[in-house]
Amino acid sequence: MTKITLKVNGKTVSGDAPDETLLSVFLRENLRLTGTHVGCDTSQCGACVVHVDGKSVKSCSTLAVSLEGAEVTTIEGLANGGLHPMQVAFNDNHGLQCGFCTPGMIMTGVDMVNRYKTEGTELTSEAIRAELEGNICRCTGYHNIVKSIEDAAAKM
Amino acid sequence: MSTGIGDAVKRKEDKRFTTGKGKYTDDVRNDNQAYAAFVRSPHAHARVTGIDASAALAMDGVIDVLNGAQLTGDGIGNIICGWAVTSKDGSPMNMGAWSALATEKVRYVGDAVAVVIAETQALARIAAEAVEVSYEQLSVAASIAAAMEADAPEIHENAPGNLIYDWEIGDEAATDAGLAGAAHVTTLDVINNRLSPNPMEPRSAVATYDDSEEQYTLYTTSQNPHVARLVLSAFYNVAPEHKLRVIAPDVGGGFGAKIYIYPEEITCLWASMKTNRSVKWTSDRSEAFLTDAHGRDHVTTAKMGFDSSGKIVGFKVDTLANLGAYMSLFSSSVPTYLYAPLLSGQYNIDNIHCNVRAYYSNTVPVDAYRGAGRPEATYLVERMMETAAREMGMDPAELRRRNFIQSFPHATPVLMEYDAGDFPTILKMAQSSADVAGFPARRAEAAARGKLRGIGYSTFIEACGIAPSKAVGSLGCGIGLWESAEVRVNPVGSIEILTGSHSHGQGHETTFAQIVSDRFGLPIENVSIVHGDTDKVQFGMGTYGSRSGPVGMTAVVKAMDKVEAKVKKIAAHALEASEDDIVIEGGEVKVTGTDKSMAWHEVGLAAYIAHNLPEGMEPGLKETAFFDPVNFSFPSGAFICEVEVDPDTGHTEIVQFTSADDFGTIINPMVVEGQVHGGVAQGIGQAMLEHVIYDEAGQLLTGSYMDYTMPRAADLPFYDVSHHSTPSPNNPLGIKGCGEAGAIGAPPAVINAITDAIGSNDLEMPATPQAVWRAIQANSSPLAAE
Numbered sequence: 028m029t030k031i032t033l034k035v036n037g038k039t040v041s042g043d044a045p046d047e048t049l050l051s052v053f054l055r056e057n058l059r060l061t062g063t064h065v066g067c068d069t070s071q072c073g074a075c076v077v078h079v080d081g082k083s084v085k086s087c088s089t090l091a092v093s094l095e096g097a098e099v100t101t102i103e104g105l106a107n108g109g110l111h112p113m114q115v116a117f118n119d120n121h122g123l124q125c126g127f128c129t130p131g132m133i134m135t136g137v138d139m140v141n142r143y144k145t146e147g148t149e150l151t152s153e154a155i156r157a158e159l160e161g162n163i164c165r166c167t168g169y170h171n172i173v174k175s176i177e178d179a180a181a182k183m
Numbered sequence: 184m185s186t187g188i189g190d191a192v193k194r195k196e197d198k199r200f201t202t203g204k205g206k207y208t209d210d211v212r213n214d215n216q217a218y219a220a221f222v223r224s225p226h227a228h229a230r231v232t233g234i235d236a237s238a239a240l241a242m243d244g245v246i247d248v249l250n251g252a253q254l255t256g257d258g259i260g261n262i263i264c265g266w267a268v269t270s271k272d273g274s275p276m277n278m279g280a281w282s283a284l285a286t287e288k289v290r291y292v293g294d295a296v297a298v299v300i301a302e303t304q305a306l307a308r309i310a311a312e313a314v315e316v317s318y319e320q321l322s323v324a325a326s327i328a329a330a331m332e333a334d335a336p337e338i339h340e341n342a343p344g345n346l347i348y349d350w351e352i353g354d355e356a357a358t359d360a361g362l363a364g365a366a367h368v369t370t371l372d373v374i375n376n377r378l379s380p381n382p383m384e385p386r387s388a389v390a391t392y393d394d395s396e397e398q399y400t401l402y403t404t405s406q407n408p409h410v411a412r413l414v415l416s417a418f419y420n421v422a423p424e425h426k427l428r429v430i431a432p433d434v435g436g437g438f439g440a441k442i443y444i445y446p447e448e449i450t451c452l453w454a455s456m457k458t459n460r461s462v463k464w465t466s467d468r469s470e471a472f473l474t475d476a477h478g479r480d481h482v483t484t485a486k487m488g489f490d491s492s493g494k495i496v497g498f499k500v501d502t503l504a505n506l507g508a509y510m511s512l513f514s515s516s517v518p519t520y521l522y523a524p525l526l527s528g529q530y531n532i533d534n535i536h537c538n539v540r541a542y543y544s545n546t547v548p549v550d551a552y553r554g555a556g557r558p559e560a561t562y563l564v565e566r567m568m569e570t571a572a573r574e575m576g577m578d579p580a581e582l583r584r585r586n587f588i589q590s591f592p593h594a595t596p597v598l599m600e601y602d603a604g605d606f607p608t609i610l611k612m613a614q615s616s617a618d619v620a621g622f623p624a625r626r627a628e629a630a631a632r633g634k635l636r637g638i639g640y641s642t643f644i645e646a647c648g649i650a651p652s653k654a655v656g657s658l659g660c661g662i663g664l665w666e667s668a669e670v671r672v673n674p675v676g677s678i679e680i681l682t683g684s685h686s687h688g689q690g691h692e693t694t695f696a697q698i699v700s701d702r703f704g705l706p707i708e709n710v711s712i713v714h715g716d717t718d719k720v721q722f723g724m725g726t727y728g729s730r731s732g733p734v735g736m737t738a739v740v741k742a743m744d745k746v747e748a749k750v751k752k753i754a755a756h757a758l759e760a761s762e763d764d765i766v767i768e769g770g771e772v773k774v775t776g777t778d779k780s781m782a783w784h785e786v787g788l789a790a791y792i793a794h795n796l797p798e799g800m801e802p803g804l805k806e807t808a809f810f811d812p813v814n815f816s817f818p819s820g821a822f823i824c825e826v827e828v829d830p831d832t833g834h835t836e837i838v839q840f841t842s843a844d845d846f847g848t849i850i851n852p853m854v855v856e857g858q859v860h861g862g863v864a865q866g867i868g869q870a871m872l873e874h875v876i877y878d879e880a881g882q883l884l885t886g887s888y889m890d891y892t893m894p895r896a897a898d899l900p901f902y903d904v905s906h907h908s909t910p911s912p913n914n915p916l917g918i919k920g921c922g923e924a925g926a927i928g929a930p931p932a933v934i935n936a937i938t939d940a941i942g943s944n945d946l947e948m949p950a951t952p953q954a955v956w957r958a959i960q961a962n963s964s965p966l967a968a969e
Contacts, residue, residue, distance in 0.1 A: 045305075061210035062203015064435075066383045067468035071888035074383060102203035114201040118193055121853050124861065125688030126200030127384040127435030133201060152901075159896035163888070165383050165436050166688045168864030168925075169896040171857060 036104025073162030083138035102130035122175030124166035187701030220307035224289035227881020251284035264510035279339025290508035293473030361497025365488025384435020407725020434687035478552020521556030565931035637940025647920030648733030668738035676784025683723010684735030729920030741808030833956025847919035862925020870933035
């Protein structure tokens with residue numbers, strides 16, 4: 028057991044967990060932040076994506092103990108009280124059906140838009156599709172997810 | 184904004200999903216939570232000669248290790264298939280015994296032998312590794328071909344030759360005669376590739392036994408919690424129905440895989456009683472590939488005959504179906520009643536005969552996956568039409584048009600009576616959207632870039648809204664397939680709809696509320712939908728087969744009819760008017776032609792205060808209805824796919840995908856189009872990417888997302904979706920159902936486009952770059968060089 032202290036969604040939190048504890052497990056089981064989902068065991072599906080120090084990370088393949096002192100943002104903490112433009116865009120564009128991949132899609136989408144804006148590169152629909160390489164959705168056929176991210180990018 | 188029928192209302196349920204507040208089964212954690220991990224067979228076929236759990240039991244934090252002898256010893260029943268299919272010689276199907284934990288034999292890799300219950304999930308898994316099971320390996324039949332061999336191993340002792348049934352439909356002699364007199368006969372061999380449904384939420388169960396009440400509660404990833412409770416109670420003897428509460432909370436996709444009752448739910452319930460702990464199991468993805476029911480896996484040979492004008496004169500089909508190691512809940516019906524009755528497609532065919540032989544194999548059970556039988560029928564029929572048109576030198580659209588059914592209702596020679604449709608119009612719409620006229624120029628332009636461009640059609644029909652209970656009962660189905668609804672008008676006028684349908688992505692919390700908002704003119708915010716809990720909703724059959732619209736919503740309409748009748752009586756009495764003069768509009772209950780009215784909530788209040796009700800009327804405002812459909816509904820569609828193939832690599836890009844659909848009445852076009860998108864994506868996945876592969880020893884080679892190719896965003900195009908509605912006459916809303924169309928219609932459109940591009944018909948699904956490249960290399964046709 029190691030005591031792990033992180034800043035999660037703006038609050039400093041700590042918990043005891045075995046060294047092999049994945050960030051996804053620490054978030055879901057220690058902190059009970061169950062909005063971060065686990066959809067595979069090979070780091071392929073992206074349902075578990077969170078932001079660590081502002082960058083998207085697959086929490087299912089990150090050891091919690093390796094992030095001592097890091098700032099973690101999960102889907103629950105993406106917006107303070109209201110809704111982030113990406114969350115609004117997913118609702119406006121019917122970018123979700125069962126909702127299971129949605130937290131990861133939204134966190135990936137936000138990271139993608141931020142990176143392209145910082146780089147000053149246009150985020151085309153082709154670029155969105157390429158950037159979604161690590162996120163699998165089985166419900167939507169991606170059509171409306173791509174539209175949602177395009178829509179949010181214009182508003183962020 | 185209007186929130187009635189036909190409006191693209193944004194989904195009410197989205198907020199909790201986009202903010203991480205959805206509540207899925209694995210999110211449930213009870214105070215006395217323990218965790219289950221299953222000890223699974225590494226062999227595809229073996230005798231279990233011993234289980235030594237001593238090392239696991241010695242570990243700190245291991246609560247118990249339980250096995251199949253204990254399970255059956257406690258009277259837990261075998262898992263059954265609920266649809267009895269009879270062979271053509273009159274004999275019943277050969278259903279082998281399936282215990283939730285194997286007793287004497289294991290029959291596929293992943294078959295559960297024992298379960299470890301421990302304080303943490305990690306510990307349970309470590310302990311499961313420490314359970315030593317001794318096996319005596321047996322020879323393996325991991326495919327249909329292997330199962331049919333003369334010296335194939337016997338998988339179940341009551342199924343000689345591994346044959347489950349040998350079933351037929353249609354008039355063989357008339358079909359043979361039609362083919363004998365045909366001007367042209369096209370012969371086609373097709374394989375419908377085996378798939379894994381892969382809802383993104385893995386299956387999960389949290390079972391809790393309360394010994395003080397002898398009461399069980401099961402949270403589970405189910406598309407049909409009431410069916411689960413019925414089967415768990417009546418067949419597996421877990422607990423009487425009134426002592427078993429099943430809750431399917433937010434469920435992360437189903438696609439068929441979450442219809443069935445699996446060994447894990449049964450075992451967790453039983454283990455909870457044995458250990459007096461709440462027991463939780465959540466599949467990981469590898470376990471899902473090993474144990475979730477797979478779909479498809481047919482091998483078919485067929486002949487279709489045409490007269491000199493291109494009219495179909497006979498269609499003869501011989502199909503082999505792999506049902507895996509055990510018969511899952513609806514497995515028997517998929518290659519029979521959900522398949523062969525769709526072989527008439529959109530076409531007027533007098534003579535059809537289909538023979539289906541289903542076999543056991545040492546693979547995970549096969550059951551319904553999105554479309555279930557109808558994709559297999561459509562793939563065969565639509566590849567046949569395209570192939571025949573090429574052989575006869577006809578335009579494939581024209582060949583279809585000449586054979587289209589033009590008047591309704593239409594009785595096919597394979598059981599079905601089609602309700603309504605307008606096949607020429609939807610084909611024309613699709614051709615217009617796809618700019619078929621401009622295709623030759625696009626093909627020439629692609630050729631100039633060294634690419635092979637092709638176009639392919641699929642004009643398809645499906646049977647949805649499953650199903651009239653009496654009809655399916657006469658065909659062997661063990662349950663009725665009606666749906667229930669309860670409409671509760673509260674004293675403040677807000678409405679709760681309790682439905683036996685279940686939503687696991689379909690958006691019922693919005694679309695079901697729309698039909699109420701539309702009917703009574705109430706704000707959609709005042710309507711909430713309750714589903715997925717057997718303690719709240721009395722009974723229901725759940726969601727599959729695109730039935731929630733045509734069957735589930737109709738039950739709500741029937742209950743609203745009764746509410747409306749009572750509301751009119753109450754208002755007529757209070758307003759001293761005739762019941763016939765009362766109208767309900769915009770949330771007001773009015774006397775027509777006067778200025779007398781009551782607000783909707785005033786009627787609700789009057790019903791519950793009961794100070795001034797008509798003589799003899801019971802207080803309250805709550806009505807229930809059970810709707811049993813009179814027929815299936817028959818959505819139809821025309822898909823056109825356009826591809827570009829790189830002849831050097833075989834890489835294929837879908838450059839355009841056009842869908843024109845007839846779903847009857849559409850409640851929410853945004854939601855319906857989303858269903859089409861997702862269905863088409865799964866159809867493209869089947870056609871180009873996905874394939875479950877077992878080796879000869881029965882080892883699963885595609886057991887993770889590293890090996891099984893799920894469609895990703897860059898693999899798929901934007902879809903052009905349009906609608907032309909001919910309402911179904913068989914339900915009051917005119918709905919036909921939309922959930923499966925994409926997965927049913929897309930595969931042949933894709934393969935027809937690729938085979939058109941490469942000029943070779945010798946191509947099976949999935950059309951991976953390697954498969955396409957090989958087909959190009961093998962093809963000596965000059966078309967390939969064009």
